[in-house]
Amino acid sequence: MSDRLSAYERIVGSSRITQLRRIGKKLGGIRVVHVNSTREGGGVAEILDWMVPLMREAGLDASWEVIQGTDDFFEVTKNIHNGLQGRPVDLSHKGWKIFQEVNEMNMERLRPTLTDADIVVVHDPQPAFLLPLCNGRKGKWIWRGHIDISRPFRPVWKVLRTMLEKYDASIFSMCEFAQALPHTQFIVPPSIDPLSPKNRDLEMSELENVRARFGLDPERPLLVQVSRFDRFKDPVGVIQAYRMVRKVLPVQLVLAGGSAADDPEGKAVLEDVLEVADENPDIHVLSLPPNAHETINALQRLADIILQKSTREGFGLTVTEGMWKGKPVIGGDTGGIRLQVVNHHTGFLVNTPEGAAHRIRYLLHHRNRISEIGVDAREFVRENFLLTRQLREYLTLFLAIRREADVRMLEV
DSSP states (O other), X not given: OOHHHHTTHHHHXXXXXXXXXXXXXXXXXXXXXXXXXXXXXSHHHHHHHHHHHHHHHTTXXXXXXXXXOOHHHHHHHHHHHXXXXXXXXXXXXXXXXXXXXXXXXXXXHHHHHHHHOSEEEEESSTTTTHHHHOTTOOSEEEEXXXXXXXXXXXXXXXXXXXXXXXSSXXXXXXXXXXXXXXXXXXXXXXXXXXXXXTTSOOOHHHHHXXXXXXXXXXXXXXXXXXXXXXXXXXXXXXXXXXXXXXXXXXXXXXXXXXXXXXXXXXXXXXXXXXXXXXXXXXXXXXXXXXXXXXHHHHHHHHOSEEEEOOSXXXXXXHHHHHXXXXXXXXXXXXXXXHHHOOBXXXXXXXXXXXXXXXXXXXXXXXXXXXXXXXXXXXXXXXXXXXXXXXXXXXXXXXHHHHHHXXXXXXXX
């Protein structure tokens, strides 16, 4: 019996853990390989960091591979990412050629592992071209899209679709993100690990150490947004909302983030944010390393209100994290944030800096609502967005795909 799986019983109940073990046993030790483009930084890496070990503990032969790429490759894939989220981008034939060549290079290294796997899960667009290169594959391939592609820039989607249509299935975080593809599609929202360094309970001394390290005033309300420095996260809009609130209330703002290895735009966005912050001592712009999990945990727990004012969002695990810590979240009315933030229940959805400022002022003028909404938010995460639910859905999905393959073989 796995000690790690058992550790979640006190949070989700023993019946759910027993169910995971039973499904894992039915899968009979199948070999599952996950592939993405970075080992750390961003929600996908965080999910795989807990998911792969727990799949092993449930009885699967699970592993995680990371493709390697050049700076030019990640410039191209950032454009693909932006295009899929609806931004018009200029992707030349040369760019797509770089994309293909780097995937070819990685396939040479990964071919034995991927060819022999029972199930391969390819995460996001960066490794998407691996499948067309994998001749003689043994198992089923699934493409897992984590971003909002509900209204993609059509020239980018048209090319990517020629790769994705070869997959056996795809997974999206919301039904609104699903696109017309000639295979079965599944909806699996992401989740968080409540026992991870980023989400575990912290001692008061740990919180005070972080407060002192960044010079945060315990006497004034604190607003916190944690996210990569990405234009779709709208950090500039957050600063605008803060300045509107600051005219009437003495608040502080923390914008804490960093960049992922596969995101070359992060440095430029951070520079823009620092320029807009204009050395205001009450705007704390923190560029944190990818492993600063306890620091992020503490900042979210110190916050009075969590912000995630994205203009496009695949899901928004920082929203989930903030809600798990019993905080109301003011989030952009987009993507997966809509699955989590319920107006007046777990937080508020907004579309503009003015809307965000209005909701911040409302909560700070009605302090009892901060704690009431926070309680509801934590329970909402417990019921819907903890890792045991996502792991169960992945295992069930694998079981369905395996049985579908067995049925087809019998029909032949």
